[in-house]
Amino acid sequence: MATTTAAQRRAAAKVQFDAFLAACPSRKLLDRISDKWVVLILCALGGDGLSRPAAGDGRGLPALRYSQLARTLAGVSQKMLTQTLRSLERDGLVTRTVTPTVPVTVTYELTDLGRSLLEVMRGVKRWAETNIPTVLAHREAYDARASRAPTS
Amino acid sequence: MATTTAAQRRAAAKVQFDAFLAACPSRKLLDRISDKWVVLILCALGGDGLSRPAAGDGRGLPALRYSQLARTLAGVSQKMLTQTLRSLERDGLVTRTVTPTVPVTVTYELTDLGRSLLEVMRGVKRWAETNIPTVLAHREAYDARASRAPTS
DNA sequence: CAGGATCCCGCTAGATACTG
DNA sequence: CAGTATCTAGCGGGATCCTG
Numbered sequence: 001m002a003t004t005t006a007a008q009r010r011a012a013a014k015v016q017f018d019a020f021l022a023a024c025p026s027r028k029l030l031d032r033i034s035d036k037w038v039v040l041i042l043c044a045l046g047g048d049g050l051s052r053p054a055a056g057d058g059r060g061l062p063a064l065r066y067s068q069l070a071r072t073l074a075g076v077s078q079k080m081l082t083q084t085l086r087s088l089e090r091d092g093l094v095t096r097t098v099t100p101t102v103p104v105t106v107t108y109e110l111t112d113l114g115r116s117l118l119e120v121m122r123g124v125k126r127w128a129e130t131n132i133p134t135v136l137a138h139r140e141a142y143d144a145r146a147s148r149a150p151t152s
Numbered sequence: 153m154a155t156t157t158a159a160q161r162r163a164a165a166k167v168q169f170d171a172f173l174a175a176c177p178s179r180k181l182l183d184r185i186s187d188k189w190v191v192l193i194l195c196a197l198g199g200d201g202l203s204r205p206a207a208g209d210g211r212g213l214p215a216l217r218y219s220q221l222a223r224t225l226a227g228v229s230q231k232m233l234t235q236t237l238r239s240l241e242r243d244g245l246v247t248r249t250v251t252p253t254v255p256v257t258v259t260y261e262l263t264d265l266g267r268s269l270l271e272v273m274r275g276v277k278r279w280a281e282t283n284i285p286t287v288l289a290h291r292e293a294y295d296a297r298a299s300r301a302p303t304s
Numbered sequence: 305c306a307g308g309a310t311c312c313c314g315c316t317a318g319a320t321a322c323t324g
Numbered sequence: 325c326a327g328t329a330t331c332t333a334g335c336g337g338g339a340t341c342c343t344g
Contacts, residue, residue, distance in 0.1 A: 134265060135181055
């Protein structure tokens with residue numbers, strides 16, 4: 001079942017959204033997804049933070065529990081984790097599944113849409129991880145230049 | 153001359169940086185580049201916002217002036233534009249060139265490092281622009297479900 | 305033209321405490 | 325376990341004024 005209307009599909013096909021425009025909805029969406037926690041949650045649900053290589057076949061990505069996510073994203077507060085997960089769920093990027101066990105079990109999983117964004121976000125995370133040394137070197141050079149500023 | 157130390161190159165080669173760790177420098181870098189304005193500035197310097205197709209050959213990307221960037225990124229404040237550009241310059245992603253004309257001319261250009269990030273960021277921007285209709289539809293559905301919440 | 309410097313508001317991240 | 329609720333400090337970010 002398609003969850004998009006005809007009008008929406010037409011719009012998408014015509015690429016009529018432009019994030020350069022302040023009023024365009026895509027600008028807001030860009031702002032939402034341009035977030036540290038979004039990147040990390042998506043990557044975690046993509047299986048990037050798992051030590052066990054199980055289910056690493058693209059299909060059937062891991063359904064992670066809240067606590068697993070909290071452990072993977074070191075230093076995240078419950079508030080930010082919950083808040084970001086809700087936002088992702090609302091936007092249709094992840095699904096939230098509640099299993100009424102004795103202590104309730106909640107798992108999160110990427111949707112198809114979420115998986116499409118994951119591809120991009122993985123690139124962002126990897127870029128940061130591979131280029132941080134270069135960036136650090138540039139900063140040192142920049143700051144060194146700034147420190148010997150002409151007093152005259 | 154190489155601007156990276158031997159230790160840094162070793163580290164990069166071993167992929168020992170992990171943004172999942174709170175203390176890892178790459179986490180901070182991820183936070184920096186996960187920014188609306190960073191994405192838009194990079195895309196603008198990548199030539200995405202230009203009407204004239206000139207210099208769209210990958211090589212020789214446009215050197216945009218401050219005012220051109222301000223016009224392209226509709227709604228950006230001078231503060232955020234200047235601040236983000238400084239940050240990008242410090243990180244070695246863009247170069248800032250001052251030409252001492254009558255009214256001074258300042259142009260910004262992507263470095264090789266900046267161009268490598270551009271590839272990723274273009275994906276982020278395009279994802280937002282192409283998937284905003286779907287996301288909007290999901291939100292509507294989500295909010296509709298939330299509005300008929302059980303009062304009992 | 306391309307910013308630098310300030311003021312200041314708003315919101316948001318984080319810490320803490322409580323709960324089904 | 326997986327949240328919700330509340331409070332607050334901090335700063336992100338816009339508006340405004342000024343300058344080489």
